[in-house]
Amino acid sequence: MNSQIFHPFVLPFVLGMAFVLTYCFVGLIRVISQLPKDDRKKLGRSLVTPKTAWANIRDLFGDCLFHVKIWKRNPVLGYMHTAIAFGWFMIIVIGHVMLFTLKPLQGVEVEGLQGMFTNFYYPIFFKYFAEETPVFAFLMDFFLLMIISGILIAVVKKIHSKIVGVKRVMHFGFADTLIRFALWTIFPFRLIAEKTNIMAFWWLYSIDLLIFMCMLPFTRYMHIPTEALFILLRHAGIKVTEPRKGYALAELYSCPSCGLCIDACPMSVNDKMSGNTSAYFMKKLRNNDTEESQRIAETCLMCGKCVKICPLSIESCDIKFSQRAAVPYNINSDHSYLNVISTEAEKSQTNNHKPHVLYFAGCMTQLTPKIMRAMKQIMDKAGEDYQIMDENGGICCGRPMLLSGKVAEAKAMIEKNTELIKKSGAKRLVLSCPICYKVFKDEYHLEGIEILHHTQYIEELIKCGKIYVDRGDTKYVYHDPCELGRAFEIYDEPRYVIHSLGQIVDAKSEKENSICCGGSLGSFNLTQQERDAITENSVNDLMFNNPDEIVTACPLCLKTFARKSPVKVKDIAEIVSEKL
Amino acid sequence: MDFGFCLSPSSHVKMDSIDLTTFNRLKETNPDVNTCIACGSCTATCTAGNFTEMSFRRLLLMLQRGKEDEANKMIQRCMLCGKCTLVCPRGINIRKILLDITR
Numbered sequence: 001m002n003s004q005i006f007h008p009f010v011l012p013f014v015l016g017m018a019f020v021l022t023y024c025f026v027g028l029i030r031v032i033s034q035l036p037k038d039d040r041k042k043l044g045r046s047l048v049t050p051k052t053a054w055a056n057i058r059d060l061f062g063d064c065l066f067h068v069k070i071w072k073r074n075p076v077l078g079y080m081h082t083a084i085a086f087g088w089f090m091i092i093v094i095g096h097v098m099l100f101t102l103k104p105l106q107g108v109e110v111e112g113l114q115g116m117f118t119n120f121y122y123p124i125f126f127k128y129f130a131e132e133t134p135v136f137a138f139l140m141d142f143f144l145l146m147i148i149s150g151i152l153i154a155v156v157k158k159i160h161s162k163i164v165g166v167k168r169v170m171h172f173g174f175a176d177t178l179i180r181f182a183l184w185t186i187f188p189f190r191l192i193a194e195k196t197n198i199m200a201f202w203w204l205y206s207i208d209l210l211i212f213m214c215m216l217p218f219t220r221y222m223h224i225p226t227e228a229l230f231i232l233l234r235h236a237g238i239k240v241t242e243p244r245k246g247y248a249l250a251e252l253y254s255c256p257s258c259g260l261c262i263d264a265c266p267m268s269v270n271d272k273m274s275g276n277t278s279a280y281f282m283k284k285l286r287n288n289d290t291e292e293s294q295r296i297a298e299t300c301l302m303c304g305k306c307v308k309i310c311p312l313s314i315e316s317c318d319i320k321f322s323q324r325a326a327v328p329y330n331i332n333s334d335h336s337y338l339n340v341i342s343t344e345a346e347k348s349q350t351n352n353h354k355p356h357v358l359y360f361a362g363c364m365t366q367l368t369p370k371i372m373r374a375m376k377q378i379m380d381k382a383g384e385d386y387q388i389m390d391e392n393g394g395i396c397c398g399r400p401m402l403l404s405g406k407v408a409e410a411k412a413m414i415e416k417n418t419e420l421i422k423k424s425g426a427k428r429l430v431l432s433c434p435i436c437y438k439v440f441k442d443e444y445h446l447e448g449i450e451i452l453h454h455t456q457y458i459e460e461l462i463k464c465g466k467i468y469v470d471r472g473d474t475k476y477v478y479h480d481p482c483e484l485g486r487a488f489e490i491y492d493e494p495r496y497v498i499h500s501l502g503q504i505v506d507a508k509s510e511k512e513n514s515i516c517c518g519g520s521l522g523s524f525n526l527t528q529q530e531r532d533a534i535t536e537n538s539v540n541d542l543m544f545n546n547p548d549e550i551v552t553a554c555p556l557c558l559k560t561f562a563r564k565s566p567v568k569v570k571d572i573a574e575i576v577s578e579k580l
Numbered sequence: 581m582d583f584g585f586c587l588s589p590s591s592h593v594k595m596d597s598i599d600l601t602t603f604n605r606l607k608e609t610n611p612d613v614n615t616c617i618a619c620g621s622c623t624a625t626c627t628a629g630n631f632t633e634m635s636f637r638r639l640l641l642m643l644q645r646g647k648e649d650e651a652n653k654m655i656q657r658c659m660l661c662g663k664c665t666l667v668c669p670r671g672i673n674i675r676k677i678l679l680d681i682t683r
Contacts (some may be wrong), residue, residue, distance in 0.1 A: 060637070080659045232647075271681075327683070328683075329682050329683055330682060330683060331652050331655060331656060331681070331682040332656070332682075333656050333657075333658065333682075334656035334657065335656075335657070335659070337632050337657065341613075341631055363627050363661040363662075363663050364663075364666075365626065366625070366627075367663055367667065393627065393630035393631075394627075395627070396627050396658070396659040396661040400659070400660045400661045400662050400675075401659060401660045401661075404660050404679060413659065414639075431609060443632060519666070521661075521662045521675075524671075524673070524675060525672075525676060525678060526673075527673060528671035529610075529672070547591055
């Protein structure tokens with residue numbers, strides 16, 4: 001303990017802190033001012049609504065400090081983050097508690113501005129200026145060692161990431177590497193300074209803090225302050241409107257480039273393609289590299305896995321989507337011909353028959369007619385009063401157009417299909433394609449009409465006893481299509497159906513971890529060879545337990561897998577119709 | 581005089597005088613347009629082709645012959661559903677090409 005109230009070594013820290021606080025304040029104003037007016041109102045309301053306010057408090061602690069989602073995915077990394085984030089938070093808190101309980105300034109006249117100034121740096125360099133009580137000293141040392149243990153894991157991860165269960169890590173530039181070394185050395189310097197009281201280490205500790213804080217806004221560590229704002233905005237229910245404004249900006253800066261999405265991404269089958277993952281997309285867009293971020297946005301399969309596993313649930317797919325929508329087109333689509341189309345559904349209006357069930361096969365099922373045949377067989381057997389909406393060709397559901405970012409053009413198709421469906425007078429709409437299912441659920445306004453995917457529909461038919469199936473001993477593995485599984489969490493229905501037909505074995509990655517088949521319409525840039533590599537990886541994953549057949553519920557997955565699978569690939573409707 | 585038949589107008593294309601900027605640009609960004617064998621699978625499966633004249637095979641031919649106006653009109657009908665890409669025996673990324681032409 002040195003009985004002083006000031007020493008020049010605190011200045012680097014004070015400067016750095018002042019810079020960060022100013023930068024964050026300006027950034028906060030910028031994000032809030034970029035939000036649309038309605039979103040600002042939403043944010044205001046969410047802060048005072050008890051339910052969202054509680055969720056805010058829960059997630060501010062649960063997410064920022066502990067990151068429950070990382071713990072669930074990889075406990076070692078979970079501990080690493082918790083040790084550093086929570087440990088650091090606790091030594092700051094305890095520093096402040098000591099400042100106000102131990103009253104280190106007693107006997108020394110510091111008031112007003114000078115008092116505020118000393119309070120600013122006292123908690124950070126407490127041990128230099130005042131004596132701790134044993135309890136506080138123990139707590140401070142405990143949390144400091146906790147942080148250092150976390151940093152040790154980080155060092156191991158950097159040297160050999162596979163030890164902590166990470167295959168691919170992010171590659172960083174100079175700034176990110178420098179700030180990482182600053183972060184790693186802050187705490188060992190502090191420990192040495194506190195224990196030995198050598199002036200040089202107090203200086204090093206303070207200068208390290210200055211480097212860290214000055215570089216923070218320009219590196220991935222900006223996630224530390226931004227994440228808090230992002231959580232508030234997320235709970236307010238705000239959606240992305242523009243790729244680099246408002247909410248999207250908060251999301252961009254909240255991305256810690258942790259790289260968890262790199263191992264999860266279906267594209268990470270080789271080093272070249274792993275550069276197309278969300279972590280890189282967010283980094284490029286943050287650095288305003290428009291060309292690269294545009295390319296990655298259009299390469300992404302939009303399978304949604306990165307969003308599901310993201311520790312912060314950053315909606316990177318929404319940002320990619322808005323990035324696609326921001327591209328101008330010289331030639332705009334003209335779908336006015338849709339107005340004069342009349343399909344089967346409309347023709348049936350003349351004989352005044354209103355079917356109970358309307359079946360929409362969709363474009364992809366048109367390419368795999370065996371699914372439609374199987375569905376017909378099932379519905380005939382169940383004695384359902386049904387009609388096929390697009391037996392001789394229908395209109396696209398609009399999702400592929402929507403995925404290209406052309407929202408207005410997609411609307412034209414959505415409106416025409418809505419009109420045709422409403423005219424049919426059906427009460428239920430059954431779809432065979434998850435791509436259609438997603439857009440029908442999200443974008444169509446079909447009040448009074450129940451929308452079902454055929455897995456749900458078949459499950460219901462079996463449960464109600466409308467169809468009877470024989471149970472065999474074939475070993476099936478089920479592939480969860482992205483737009484059915486991750487998007488709507490339809491995991492149990494198809495498994496129930498398969499279970500009533502035979503044995504079901506697990507794939508290596510299942511349900512929300514399921515790997516995209518590689519055929520997704522979400523991607524524009526991937527070449528056939530690149531898609532094939534993804535498909536092979538996905539098939540290998542499904543063949544983990546040596547099944548006899550691969551079953552899926554998406555015509556596109558079916559078509560993609562059929563090219564590469566060593567065993568038969570079938571749609572769920574097909575295997576049901578075989579066992580009727 | 582009406583004989584009940586007539587000669588069809590000449591479809592002669594003067595390759596020296598046509599403007600191939602769009603096609604050349606396309607060849608640069610998507611070299612796989614050169615691998616098209618004009619099999620017509622894309623046209624046979626086309627969702628928009630069911631209702632209109634839309635045909636990717638013809639579209640490519642139009643661009644090769646410098647008939648940009650006609651091509652631009654046809655491409656407006658596309659629904660981007662991607663069936664053409666899936667059935668292409670040459671693995672040409674047709675959906676991407678269609679999008680690139682309109683840019």
